[in-house]
Amino acid sequence: MKTENIVACNYVESNGGSFKAINPSLNLPISTPFVAADNDIIDSALDKAAAAFKVFKSINKDQKSNFLRSIANELELVATALIDVAMQESGLTEVRLKGELARTTGQLRMFADLIEEGSWVDAVIMPAMPDRLPIPRADIRRMLRPLGPVVVFGASNFPLAFSVAGGDTAAAFAAGCPVIVKVHPAHPGTSAITATAIIKAVKNNHLPDGCFSMLYDGSYEVGTALVQHPHTKAVAFTGSLKGGMALHKLAQNRKDPIPVFAEMGSTNPIFVFPEAVINNAQSLSEKLAVSVTSGAGQFCTKPGLIFVMENINLDNFKNHLITAFQNSLPVTMLTPGICANYFEKNAKVLSENGVSALYASEIDKSALPNGGNPILAEVTAENWLKNPLLAEEVFGPFSLLIIIKSIDELNAIVEKLEGQLTTTVIAEAEDVAKYCAIIEDLTDKAGRLIFNGVPTGVEVNAAMNHGGPFPATNNNFTSVGSKSIYRFVRPIAYQDWPDHLLPMELKRENPYHITRQTNQTLSKD
Numbered sequence: 001m002k003t004e005n006i007v008a009c010n011y012v013e014s015n016g017g018s019f020k021a022i023n024p025s026l027n028l029p030i031s032t033p034f035v036a037a038d039n040d041i042i043d044s045a046l047d048k049a050a051a052a053f054k055v056f057k058s059i060n061k062d063q064k065s066n067f068l069r070s071i072a073n074e075l076e077l078v079a080t081a082l083i084d085v086a087m088q089e090s091g092l093t094e095v096r097l098k099g100e101l102a103r104t105t106g107q108l109r110m111f112a113d114l115i116e117e118g119s120w121v122d123a124v125i126m127p128a129m130p131d132r133l134p135i136p137r138a139d140i141r142r143m144l145r146p147l148g149p150v151v152v153f154g155a156s157n158f159p160l161a162f163s164v165a166g167g168d169t170a171a172a173f174a175a176g177c178p179v180i181v182k183v184h185p186a187h188p189g190t191s192a193i194t195a196t197a198i199i200k201a202v203k204n205n206h207l208p209d210g211c212f213s214m215l216y217d218g219s220y221e222v223g224t225a226l227v228q229h230p231h232t233k234a235v236a237f238t239g240s241l242k243g244g245m246a247l248h249k250l251a252q253n254r255k256d257p258i259p260v261f262a263e264m265g266s267t268n269p270i271f272v273f274p275e276a277v278i279n280n281a282q283s284l285s286e287k288l289a290v291s292v293t294s295g296a297g298q299f300c301t302k303p304g305l306i307f308v309m310e311n312i313n314l315d316n317f318k319n320h321l322i323t324a325f326q327n328s329l330p331v332t333m334l335t336p337g338i339c340a341n342y343f344e345k346n347a348k349v350l351s352e353n354g355v356s357a358l359y360a361s362e363i364d365k366s367a368l369p370n371g372g373n374p375i376l377a378e379v380t381a382e383n384w385l386k387n388p389l390l391a392e393e394v395f396g397p398f399s400l401l402i403i404i405k406s407i408d409e410l411n412a413i414v415e416k417l418e419g420q421l422t423t424t425v426i427a428e429a430e431d432v433a434k435y436c437a438i439i440e441d442l443t444d445k446a447g448r449l450i451f452n453g454v455p456t457g458v459e460v461n462a463a464m465n466h467g468g469p470f471p472a473t474n475n476n477f478t479s480v481g482s483k484s485i486y487r488f489v490r491p492i493a494y495q496d497w498p499d500h501l502l503p504m505e506l507k508r509e510n511p512y513h514i515t516r517q518t519n520q521t522l523s524k525d
Contacts, residue, residue, distance in 0.1 A: 055208050141495075235261065284320075325375075346396065418470070
């Protein structure tokens with residue numbers, strides 16, 4: 001069987017690696033028949049990626065930025081088909097997917113701008129000092145260079161922005177790394193259309209075809225083989241703690257361990273302080289309910305824990321929060337498996353000692369078989385502190401309200417919290433003054449600290465940090481924004497090399513005219 005960069009399909013379902021079409025009448029703009037990846041296909045993809053890396057790592061910055069922009073342009077040309085298929089596969093709305101496509105093309109162009117400007121390579125130059133006594137100094141020039149082929153695991157909850165052409169792929173391409181994507185089985189058709197756009201951009205920019213490959217599979221063996229392949233130099237993953245840690249262990253047990261950059265989930269706790277409740281009960285409740293239930297609660301930044309200090313307006317706040325949840329309807333979840341897991345997890349939480357349901361919407365499974373119903377539950381801080389299960393993520397439109405009675409309980413909660421992608425503080429000036437030490441402690445628990453807002457909605461820019469202490473991630477990098485490029489590079493120093501053999505970014509005349517550090521001074525000289 002001939003190996004292609006893309007192995008595509010109509011909709012498929014898998015059972016232990018055996019695949020069949022379940023909607024063969026669907027017209028996808030692809031021509032290659034679907035096949036599950038095997039060892040031959042994996043070897044071919046990684047071999048071609050290793051060969052492509054020898055060229056791709058050294059192309060000039062203009063060619064690389066043009067390539068990234070070409071991908072964005074090609075995606076926009078197939079936007080109608082792409083969004084239509086993504087709606088069918090994911091159950092997400094047209095409005096949501098149009099926004100996600102804009103984010104996908106926007107971050108590709110953001111990286112193109114970054115590459116064109118050029119200073120991201122962190123060039124540092126320490127010129128020779130041959131007359132320095134007692135020891136002369138060599139000429140040393142340092143910059144960041146790409147790692148090599150990167151394996152990207154597509155995410156279930158973002159079929160565009162965290163999938164085939166998503167942020168991980170864009171950052172790896174920008175760094176100069178070929179990419180091999182393992183498609184998430186929830187959206188094979190969406191992935192196929194996206195991959196054809198990337199492949200067209202590769203060809204139009206006269207790059208080696210091994211710069212990009214995309215593989216399907218129906219088992220864990222393919223993922224294992226990709227992580228363990230000797231040509232793989234880094235892995236990017238967005239998903240569960242179990243899945244992320246499994247990949248991490250595989251990578252660390254290689255003969256040559258490689259980094260796995262895993263975003264693995266978060267409860268994104270919100271701390272609501274008394275004066276904020278007293279002054280803003282209704283507006284705050286509405287804001288929180290929307291954040292919990294939007295997209296059927298399937299954002300990695302959905303607030304799953306809401307901590308509230310007891311106060312004179314607490315009952316009013318709870319009533320407003322219940323009303324706001326009542327205004328949120330059940331929504332189709334991404335996959336039957338995710339939906340089943342949601343009901344299993346929220347049922348388990350609701351069965352725990354001291355937990356009660358403040359609101360659980362009705363759902364007609366015959367009309368909405370994969371629907372997730374919004375649920376708001378309540379527990380005291382005393383019971384929450386005793387039960388580790390209540391600190392676990394429930395992926396879906398569920399949140400747990402925890403009532404705190406004392407400063408001691410609040411301190412114990414902050415101490416117990418594990419690492420999070422986000423932590424939110426809802427407070428008035430009086431609250432900040434009274435609880436400033438506790439708020440400062442929260443900076444040790446999260447990658448992004450939010451004040452009087454909600455965590456859902458992740459802006460893509462240079463300042464964004466979408467990561468956090470373990471177990472939110474297994475690293476100290478962001479997976480969103482231009483700084484995410486630093487996952488896929490390493491520093492290298494050139495000592496006493498003649499100018500004509502140096503990379504463009506380190507040449508003495510600075511032909512790219514980028515900002516560099518020479519001795520202790522930043523300049524474009």
